Amino acid sequence: MPTAYTLGTGAVVSDPNRTTTMLAVQNERSTLLVDCGGDVAPRLQAVGIDPTTLDGLIVTHEHADHVAGFPLLMERLWLMGRRTPLPVYGIAPAIAQVRRVHDAFDTCDWVDYPGFTLHEIDLAPHAPVLDHGGWRVNASPGTHAVPVVGLRFDDAASHHVLAYSSDTAPSEAIRDLAHGAQLLIHEASGAGPVHTSAEQAAHLANDANVGQLLLVHVPPHDVLAPDLDAARTLRPDVQVAAELGHYPF
Template structure:
């Protein structure tokens, strides 16, 4: 029904085996990239997907570890011959900064650039992002250091769903986004301001009644994956996984 590929799983500081967190979501004709750190083109190709087939980009917030690769991705798609329109979504502050970043590159002067539409997401719970026959996406503001959104993906006409917390402190908005979802991908940076520990991520998963919990956005240099699992199992009894780069998750079969 749907497919999720973890393109990167690290928090703000990546290492040789863990790129900054970003994910690819596929359903039918939609291929959605969530965040653009590092070199998204390379990671997308490593996942076996043609980057030119991207239909949408969602930028969750404007921190460097989530947007540093946005300009290179946009340029790379142009240089490899993309002609199809591309839609970029985000909160108003995120979209404003993404456009300013592209303006610094004078991108509107690049000849024969493909059409790009920037769409602002309302800073309200369950704001519509994508509403198509293959995929429905809604967003809610979460509790991070700057304006940030979590996301819920619903696949086709089924009841199968995925929720991604993005960077956030423990948030009831995430819990509401995740109600009854097949999978919750939740950050596990730790208990610092603006972030969540694995134990608290487990609490959210339990409260939301999700089918499985995937921990992401962790500091790979500082943590042992098994320790993350041990912490999350204190508060969530369902299946728990530590996300890793190029992991593929099937939603709904």
């Protein structure tokens, strides 16, 4: 059964037990990582995923809480024994950021360093990201302070779908991308020009006719709690993702 692992669930400012929002998406054939703002390799190990076996990394946008852990991830993969390049997917500004943060460190004399390959995603509705390992992944632009994409993962074996908003204000493009998904993982940083409240996410999930709504990128508990109460009046089943949670879909 395809499963989403919530390796981190916090906004930039959140509760002390939450790190930055990062996901792993796994089916019977492959495992994809989404964003790496924090120290992601130990978080993968904590849910039972060997970091060296990752089939790819998708970076949704250039912000530090989504990409700043990349050089540390690569150093850990090298020392853990990975020898094949890590495929990295993202829109142009995101992969430019990946390259910049990586190149802040000198890896040229690291013997057998695996390195990575960069694969650019178009910033357009339903843009193709990848189609292998039993996944078809598409991306659509969200509404944020910088260019960003949300993601739709179609599992070929089950025909089940996971959608992930990444950082965005309530967005018609993300609603359309998520339409009919078994599971929508949506940010709930709070209402504003570049983010979404839990209540707004619940409204969008109802409009998109998704099966289950899981909130990530959440603010501190005292900010989230009243917003969550409002969301539950629209959608009683809404859940806040657990750190190191696993959610079959």
